[in-house]
Amino acid sequence: MTHLNKLEAYQLSCVRDDRILFNELNFTLTSGQVLLIEGANGAGKTSLLRILTGFRRAESGHLLWNEELIENSVHFYEDAAYIGHNNGLKVALTAQENLRYAQALSSTTLTIDDAMAKVGLAGYQDTLVRLLSAGQQRRLALARLLCTHKPLWILDEPFTSLDRASIKLFEQFIETHANQGGLVIMTSHHETQLPHTLMQKIHL
Amino acid sequence: MKKTSSLLNAFSAVIKRDLLLAYRFRAELINPLAFFVMVITLFPLALGAEITLLKRIAPAIIWVAALLASLMSIENLFRADYDDGSLELMVMTPHPLSILVLAKVIGHWLISSVPLLFIAPLMGMMLHMETDIIGVLMLTLLLGTPVLSLIGGIAVALTLGLRKGGALLAILVLPLYVPILIFASSAIDAAMTGFAISGHLSMMCAILFLAITLTPLPTAAALKMSLS
Numbered sequence: 001m002t003h004l005n006k007l008e009a010y011q012l013s014c015v016r017d018d019r020i021l022f023n024e025l026n027f028t029l030t031s032g033q034v035l036l037i038e039g040a041n042g043a044g045k046t047s048l049l050r051i052l053t054g055f056r057r058a059e060s061g062h063l064l065w066n067e068e069l070i071e072n073s074v075h076f077y078e079d080a081a082y083i084g085h086n087n088g089l090k091v092a093l094t095a096q097e098n099l100r101y102a103q104a105l106s107s108t109t110l111t112i113d114d115a116m117a118k119v120g121l122a123g124y125q126d127t128l129v130r131l132l133s134a135g136q137q138r139r140l141a142l143a144r145l146l147c148t149h150k151p152l153w154i155l156d157e158p159f160t161s162l163d164r165a166s167i168k169l170f171e172q173f174i175e176t177h178a179n180q181g182g183l184v185i186m187t188s189h190h191e192t193q194l195p196h197t198l199m200q201k202i203h204l
Numbered sequence: 205m206k207k208t209s210s211l212l213n214a215f216s217a218v219i220k221r222d223l224l225l226a227y228r229f230r231a232e233l234i235n236p237l238a239f240f241v242m243v244i245t246l247f248p249l250a251l252g253a254e255i256t257l258l259k260r261i262a263p264a265i266i267w268v269a270a271l272l273a274s275l276m277s278i279e280n281l282f283r284a285d286y287d288d289g290s291l292e293l294m295v296m297t298p299h300p301l302s303i304l305v306l307a308k309v310i311g312h313w314l315i316s317s318v319p320l321l322f323i324a325p326l327m328g329m330m331l332h333m334e335t336d337i338i339g340v341l342m343l344t345l346l347l348g349t350p351v352l353s354l355i356g357g358i359a360v361a362l363t364l365g366l367r368k369g370g371a372l373l374a375i376l377v378l379p380l381y382v383p384i385l386i387f388a389s390s391a392i393d394a395a396m397t398g399f400a401i402s403g404h405l406s407m408m409c410a411i412l413f414l415a416i417t418l419t420p421l422p423t424a425a426a427l428k429m430s431l432s
Contacts, residue, residue, distance in 0.1 A: 055431040078298035086289030092228040104217030105297040107208045
């Protein structure tokens with residue numbers, strides 16, 4: 001990740017059920033930075049993330065990825081990874097089959113075995129995802145981030161159903177990713193401690 | 205260390221994964237097949253074993269049964285992916301979504317329609333069809349069933365956001381299935397009366413290629429819409 005990436009949001013607003021969730025939201029995120037989005041339930045955190053992934057259109061405003069509108073950018077989906085409330089795993093496939101599929105669709109860096117070892121799932125390669133616990137499934141979804149090459153991570157409550165040790169581990173991964181020139185946008189209910197990175201906060 | 209993924213890799217990975225999933229749920233594979241066989245079996249029971257009548261209407265029965273069987277399984281095309289978040293994963297790749305959609309549709313065709321192709325000659329024999337007419341029937345099924353999956357894909361993508369899209373799906377899709385049904389039955393009619401069938405088959409080929417090139421685009425657009 002040598003070249004610098006930049007995500008810019010201009011005057012974003014989101015309306016849901018005639019209620020304005022947020023209005024005129026501006027931010028710029030460059031390589032090495034983490035953006036933490038805070039807010040009460042229903043404040044529009046997930047809606048904002050889905051706007052940032054391009055799934056949802058903002059009522060007004062626009063988003064630029066490396067100076068290109070994300071809906072026109074050919075690189076945005078190559079560079080962005082999203083983990084939402086659902087893990088995007090097939091429960092009838094094994095852990096390894098799920099990761100292999102993810103790798104076939106994107107550029108890869110780490111091998112599957114290395115990524116699984118990093119998230120503490122070594123030895124579970126051939127286990128059906130259905131048989132993993134909720135926390136382990138979440139960890140497998142996060143392992144997908146590690147084994148594919150995506151500079152921009154967009155994470156919706158990544159720490160859901162993780163234990164305290166795993167949360168610590170993932171905060172480290174996020175820091176490493178940012179320090180290697182990655183960008184992270186995340187929402188979290190937990191107190192997120194990332195002392196070694198440039199962190200911006202948006203409170204909705 | 206960075207390895208990029210080629211479109212061909214991604215394309216085959218999507219098909220491979222869907223085939224693997226179908227294999228893991230192989231009990232469900234039987235459903236459209238059993239439906240196909242049972243619907244066809246009902247006709248001789250209701251009409252009586254009059255050979256000339258059965259022979260006459262057998263191709264129509266088999267085609268309509270294949271069409272309904274395809275409709276029955278088409279909803280699975282994107283539903284599971286939509287529910288578990290894999291669809292988002294499929295959108296967020298460097299590859300054009302329409303090509304990956306085509307891979308999914310091909311996977312669906314292999315899983316739901318190809319088994320029907322294998323059992324259709326047997327059904328034809330049961331209804332006293334002549335061997336050369338069975339051959340024509342097989343040809344029309346081979347050219348026509350992929351079109352059913354391709355067109356069905358658009359409607360499935362459009363109705364993903366609805367909780368119970370089943371009935372609406374049938375209403376949307378069945379009228380679009382009509383042209384392919386007409387060309388297939390006229391090809392079989394021509395074969396039965398001894399006329400040349402190449403014209404009808406060429407038309408079906410044209411529809412197939414048109415569907416392969418055009419339907420993935422609206423399907424991909426509808427999928428993106430359903431994610432918002």
